[in-house]
Amino acid sequence: HGLVGLVITRPPPPGANVYLQCPWGAPNTTSISCSLADVMSEQLAKELQLEEENAAFPEVVAVAEGPFITGENIDTSSDLMLAQMLQMEFDREYDAQLRREEKKINGDSKVSISFENYRKVHPYDSDSSEDEVDWQDTRHDPYRADKPTTTPRKGFIGKGKDITTKHDEVVCGRKNTARMENFAPEFQVGDGIGMDLKLSNQVFNALKQHAYSEERRSARLHEKKEHSTAEKAVDPKTRLLLYKMVNAGMLETITGCISTGKESVVFHAYGGKSATEDKVIPPECAIKVFKTTLNEFKNRDKYIKDDYRFKDRFSKLNPRKIIRMWAEKEMHNLTRMQNAGIPCPQVVILKKHVLVMSFIGQDQVPAPKLKDVTLSSEDMKKAYYQILNMMQQLYKECNLVHADLSEYNMLWHDGKVWLIDVSQSVEPTHPHGLEFLFRDCRNVSQFFQKGGVAEALNERELFNAVSGLNITADNEVDFQAEIEALEKMNEDHVQNHGKKLSMFSNDGDPPIYDE
């Protein structure tokens, strides 16, 4: 289903200096073209390999201490700075892991090995000195001693009582040390290979498992580079927001972009673990990022400006905050719908202009829009009655008008219709609420009449059925005039109410204190 672009995964291996360059810098123009078949088979191979590794070595998730960037008003405008902050975080994680490894190897032993020299103190850390960075890459150390000799294939050496088998502790330890060579090149094993170091099986296996999970991380990071087409879809601040969600473990992986619209970009993600026990994060999530470029929102302000729920706030807000309000509106509206039992995405979390909700679909494939799916006439009829029912519920129980209801914003999943895209939904008393409802009715009615549902009401009948109003006009023009008259009546009522209130404070009479 054409998933493109952005892949964000857990932090990259601590050993890899991937973020020394700006990760969001100018895209690499030297793109290598290869055939689809190549890509497919390579991907397949990678997938199979990952699957196998997954089964053999379940990933050890390194838990970062504390949130990785604290404070909301940190300056995030510099890509390089962000990259450096990330690098610092990774280095810290690497060092923590190193300490754990050191502890594990030393155990209670009187003679201990120090890994201190392999710490990755970041140049931007306060207690670092500049000459501490170079020797990290010990694999190319020209002074490195020869590899220790390994045991012969037959599994033993010597004769008679001098025989040593491959189970001999010392030999085995040496062999394990030598086998560290087989870890991925990014995995830094330090001078261990050069020294006469004997690794116990237990330690070796722990290292091996670590090496594998590191390898998988870097593979995923690699993927990120390859799929960077939709990178421009979100700005660095949004990327950081998304990254934090992954880093916090709330999301497992952000796999790709489902939709790029004028006002939003929607991503698919696999859910992670919730910080709180009571909240369960769905296995698959949709992330709707409201675009912070304002051009497209200008003509939408009539939806929100006149929505009394947001009235007080609107005039004082800057454009960025208005975008967040769209996201907030979608969240509130989805919650209302959820409470009424209308099939719709379930809200997971809202962070600024990024709304995370449950994914409607399966295995990264979003449920098709009603406009894209071919239903049997039986299902078509079923869908119609379900929508009629949902529109009534939306109006009566949620006190909402969808205001962008059409076959584009209804998904067919699990044998029923799901409503999405409710950021612009308003209450029926909104100055244009009834007009929006009439437009919704027209879309729904036309879609199902064209789709061959004989029972489908026409738009006027549908409007009355949903709103409970009884507008009798039998043609569209008169019907619409009556709707507007109703809206005006309602407005006048509000206006009068407002005038009356302002009169009290403006006409010179002593102010009325009603507290």
Ligand code: ADP
């Ligand atoms: P827009 O305002 O850009 O139309 P939508 O909320 O309609 O935003 O989302 C755009 C597209 O993304 C939808 O048409 C749908 O295909 C997909 N989408 C949005 N939310 C979900 C979700 N929760 N589950 C699956 N797909 C979704």
Ligand code: MG
């Ligand atoms: Mg939509």
